[in-house]
Amino acid sequence: MQTLLDFFLGVLQGKISAGPIVFIVSLFPIIELRGGILAGYALGLELLPSFTIAYIGNLIPIPFILLLIRQIFKILKNTPMKKLVLYFERKALEKSDNIQKFGYWGLFIFVAIPLPGTGAWTGALAATLLGLDIKKSFVTIAAGVFTAGVIMSILSFGLLSAVGIG
Numbered sequence: 097m098q099t100l101l102d103f104f105l106g107v108l109q110g111k112i113s114a115g116p117i118v119f120i121v122s123l124f125p126i127i128e129l130r131g132g133i134l135a136g137y138a139l140g141l142e143l144l145p146s147f148t149i150a151y152i153g154n155l156i157p158i159p160f161i162l163l164l165i166r167q168i169f170k171i172l173k174n175t176p177m178k179k180l181v182l183y184f185e186r187k188a189l190e191k192s193d194n195i196q197k198f199g200y201w202g203l204f205i206f207v208a209i210p211l212p213g214t215g216a217w218t219g220a221l222a223a224t225l226l227g228l229d230i231k232k233s234f235v236t237i238a239a240g241v242f243t244a245g246v247i248m249s250i251l252s253f254g255l256l257s258a259v260g261i262g
Contacts, residue, residue, distance in 0.1 A: 101127055104121050104131075105117070105139075114140065115145060118132045118136045118139070118141060119150075120153070122152075122153030123157060125215075126215075126217075128216055128217065129150045129154035129216070129241055130215070130244065132154065133253075134252055136149070137252040146249075155238055158237055161217065161220040162223065162234060169181045169185065185225060187213075188218055191213060191214070191218060204236050204240045204243075205240070207219040207244060208239075208243035
């Protein structure tokens with residue numbers, strides 16, 4: 097994640113302001129809101145704008161994933177991208193044990209804990225592959241992203257600030 101974050105900061109910093117950088121970073125899988133909040137901190141953005149922009153940026157792709165990913169994957173399976181699609185499906189399902197076991201609470205925890213390989217993108221893909229309700233999944237993912245944002249804000253703006261990093 098740090099390498100991707102460094103890439104975005106290197107390419108965008110100085111060309112556009114901090115808010116749009118946080119938004120763009122938060123849109124992308126892997127880095128998502130976690131990277132957006134870290135970018136906001138690194139760029140000197142205040143906590144509330146950083147959190148809000150990262151939260152919105154991370155949620156924008158989720159309805160599209162929940163609504164369209166099955167159709168997109170079905171089409172892509174008939175192209176040279178078939179192996180990549182199967183890889184993404186396998187990875188999402190491998191990480192979905194707790195979602196299968198605990199349902200929407202499992203989905204919430206999966207998205208809320210800001211660890212590598214978890215987050216809104218993978219949670220939405222797993223929810224779709226498991227056939228969970230789209231509306232309930234979106235609300236659960238939004239709550240998980242909010243919780244992950246609180247955790248990342250405490251770590252970034254609290255802990256890093258307290259030890260003088262940034």
